[in-house]
Amino acid sequence: MPRLVMHIDLDAFYTAVEQRDHPAWRGRPLIVGAAPGRRGVVATCSYEARRFGVHSAMPISEAVRRLPAETVYVRPNMARYAEVSREIMRVLGTLAPVVEPVSIDEAYLDVSGLERLVGPPEVVARRTKAAIREAVGLTASVGIGPNRLIAKLASDARKPDGLLVVRPEEVRAFLDPMPLAALRGVGAVTARRLEQAGLRTVGDVRSRPLEELRRRLGARTGTQVHLQSNGIADDRVHPATERQSISKETTFAEDVEDSDVLRDTLRWAAQEVGYLARHDARKGTVVTLKIRLHPFETHTRSRTLAAPSADDRVIFDAAWDLYRADTHAGRAVRLIGLGLSGWAQAPVQSDLFAEIDTREQDPADDRLDATLDAIRRRFGRHCIQRGLSRRP
DNA sequence: TCTGGGGTCCTAGGACCC
DNA sequence: TCTGGGGTCCTAGGACCC
Structure with missing residues (x-):
């Protein structure tokens, strides 16, 4: 039976x-993202703000230039959004047997076989939208198609509050006029390569032989792009998968040259990452240092540990060693952070409790704020900015 | 315009082993 | 002394996604 x-x-x-x-913020341009006047980008903007040409990932400075005075700017409240997200995912779980959350505000559902129980796909989609609206008072856009690619493009096509069902026989006509970036795995670089070959739309890609696409994009990407342009893509929906890495990084309000600040920031990152790993009952074997130098040059350095660890000090020591071993000494640092990955096969719960926790107290958000405040007090002008998460 | 943070996956070279 | 081919791990970087 064909998948839906x-x-x-x-x-x-x-x-x-x-x-x-x-x-009071309804009907007004609203930006969730970096604070105006600081480094950072727009995470999400309201539809009222989009009318001024503002979009996600736009530098906040540019958004401020474009938006009127009545615009509201707020910092992300991730704990709140995560709470709403959990409720939405819970509701989705009552509608279909398999729910795959892909991010805080997106999910795939396998709705094959719901036709006999609920009705045609349009009815399934309408019920889903109604259930979300009833549960959390928000609108969602829903798309249904024979695979993930088509379902996602269908949900995008009628935003906001959209609903579109694309049947197998409609797939080609639906895809052909789409821009290259509609395909999964086609970003700025791949799109530019295809444009250089005179391709503008998915239909243009479909008209080219597989061999040409493989030659221009590499075997893997070329094949994927070819299949997708013909409407062929993954139609499986899996339950949530395990994460592969945990990381913390921060961009400084001003570039930093003082190695004490960098060391303290890495120590903070190691505490956060170590805490999250222990909370997840995981030990990692690879520590990765990430550093972005002035003006915008990013490097990573990684090291495999002698033994798997979730210990703040072990993580910090590895990262600090990597930092000192490198040759960027004296250069201004824009961002620094670290990650832990390469999970040990079978983490042992009791071992994890023996790991050293160098945090001062509770893992709540105010503790993180306290840590950052301490750094700010000590190094006044190097104000660390709290992170945010970009959402469309 | 001046570019956040948290992720995933892929590639490619070199080391190392058989 | 000069030389295979394959497999796996490690590391760095990059494209991409939300």
């Missing part, structure tokens, strides 16, 4: 939650 995949995408999720919770 549904993709659900909340509309302007972060700003929608904020406008729901703050009636």
Whole structure:
């Protein structure tokens, strides 16, 4: 039996939650993201803000230039969004047997076989939207198609509050006029390569032989692009998968040259990563240092540990060694951070409790703020900015 | 315009082993 | 003394996604 995949995408999720919770912000341009005047980008903007040409990932400085004075700017409240997300995923779980969350505001559902129970795909989609609206008071866009690619493009096609079902016989006509970036795995670089070959749309890609695409993009990407342009893509929906790495990084408000600041920031990152790993009952074998130098040059250095660890000090020591071993001494640092990956096969719970926890107290958000405040107090002008998470 | 943070996956060279 | 081919691990970087 042909598979039927549904993709659900909340509309302007972060700003929608904020406008729901703050009636005074409804109907106004609203930005969730970096603070104006600081380094950073727009995470999500309300539809009122999009009318001014603002979009996610735009530098906040550019957004400020474009938006009127009545615009509201807020920092992300991730704990709140995660809470709403959990409720949405719970509701989705009551509608279909397999739910695959792909991010805080997106999920795939396998709705094959729901036809006999619920009705045609349009009815399944309408019920899903209604259930989300009833549970959390937010609108979602829903797309249904024969595979993940088509379902996702279908949910994008009618945003906001959209609903589109694309049947197998409609797939080619639906795909052909789409821009190259509609295909999964085609970003700025791959799109540019294809444009240089005179291709503009998915239909153009479909008209080219597989061999040419493989030659231009490499065997793997070329094949994927070829298959997708013909409407062929993964139609499986899996339950949530395990994460492969944990990382913490921060961009400084001003570039930093003082190695004491870098060391303290790495220590903070190691505490966060170590805590999250222990909380997940995991030990990692690879520590990766990430550093972004002035003006915007990113490097990573990694090291395999002698033994798997979730110990703040072990993680910090490895990262600090990597930092000192490198030759960027004296250069201004824009960002620094670290990650832990390469999980040990069978983490032993009791071992994890023996790991050294160098945090001062509770793992709550205020502890992180306290740590950052301490760094700010000590190194006044090097204000560390809290992170944010980009959402469309 | 001046570019966040948290991730995944792929590639490719070199080391090392058989 | 000069030389295979394959497999796996480690490391660095990059493209991409949300």
